[in-house]
Amino acid sequence: MDKESVVLGIDTSNYTTSLAMMDLHGKLVTDERRVLSVKEGMVGLRQSEALFQHIKGLPVICKTMAEGCTPFKIVAISSAVKPRPLENSYMPVFVAAESFGSTMSTLWNLPFYEFSHQEGHIMAGLWSLGLQLNKPFMALHISGGTTEVLSIIPKKIGFEIEIIGGTSDLSAGQFIDRIGVKLNLPFPAGAHMEKIIDINNVKDINIPVSVKDTFISFSGPETFVQRRLKDDFKASDIIYSTFQSVAKSLYLLIKNSLKKYDYKDILVAGGVASNKIIKNFLEEKLQSEGLNLYFGTSKYCSDNAVGIAALGVDGYLQQNKMKLG
Incomplete structure (x- = not known):
């Protein structure tokens, strides 16, 4: 049986460990998530505790994903490596997604694409609606850690965000x-x-x-x-x-x-x-x-790796001059 070519997306946010695989036509193959455990009465996790849970959780949801899928061939990996697409944007939890994705791409000699968690949310929203906005638009990003109104200029891959x-x-x-x-x-x-x-x-x-x-x-x-x-x-x-x-x-x-x-x-x-x-x-x-x-x-809308996978598909197709369709 021929294996389906897919891009693996990885996101390790403040709340959820997420993996998603998407084929080169933009169809979602699998979407696995594991919400981080927070003690009763607490309103969040320290970054060190969240990072530890991601490191422990990634192999678990990888196994779940592999067991539940038809045969596939990963051709590229993309990760959310920081909160926003800004030079100095940083949060320790995203080190898990970056390290995991970079390590696997090096071992398997695959392209590795880096995006921000915010770009992932925007792309997931557009993808879920089957919507492609080719001109500048406004986005409202509202979540557990972010409330921002943004000016978005679409690029060939990802977005220019103000x-x-x-x-x-x-x-x-x-x-x-x-x-x-x-x-x-x-x-x-x-x-x-x-x-x-x-x-x-x-x-x-x-x-x-x-x-x-x-x-x-x-x-x-x-x-x-x-x-x-x-x-x-x-x-x-x-x-x-x-x-x-x-x-x-x-x-x-x-x-x-x-x-x-x-x-x-x-x-x-x-x-x-x-x-x-x-x-x-x-x-x-x-x-x-x-x-x-x-x-x-x-x-x-909630934390996921679907948008990161979709951005990875765009990156792979652009790199290989292929056309989504």
Whole structure:
């Protein structure tokens, strides 16, 4: 049996160990992920602990992936080696993806492509929608560790990214997770919080919003909620109001950013982008203003290696002057 040619993508983020294989036509062959273990009551991991879990977890999900696939031939490897596509961008967790990918590519004499975690999120969002944007667009990257609004210029491989704005303190995901953990929910808490809400029986307690120009502050809203947790509010109302506060903040962030960059296409990526309440709020507000708002498919908003694999396919095809199709 002929083996299928695939590109292996690797991502080792703050929350998840991820591997993905994609064929040269852009079809996903396999997508394996292992969420890092966080002790009850904690709101994250130290970089050293997360890196250790990645090193232990990569062989495990490699075995799972190999056992569950049809015969394949890896022709290239791509890794997320840093948080952002900036020269001095660095975070220890990504050393695992870089080391693992570089070592295997050297042993097997394969091309090795380096990308950033942020590029992976953007590419995963576009790939999940079957969307190809060839002109500059805006992206909102909202996750457990990042809240940034970006100017994106597509390149032959990857993206040229400029940070327009973001958060001056907590990320949207950190704000959500801190409230969720205070409500005795597992970390990361966002998906667990959504399940508690009865959308037909909630009220907004009007958490204040702090947005100045193109920067959000979530520390004030978090303090407000922490104090309200001592009052007699239902957990579902606290959760709903937290999501509403995040959504209102992101809406103002986008509106202020559009005063500087006249884009019509906006991609929303990252784990928080899968939140239905935030998504519905932004869609209702922005689409009525004539903007093209794209949310990546929920499964590919959270941390994954699919976008990194897709970027690797682009790199391999460009290097070999082949055409995707």
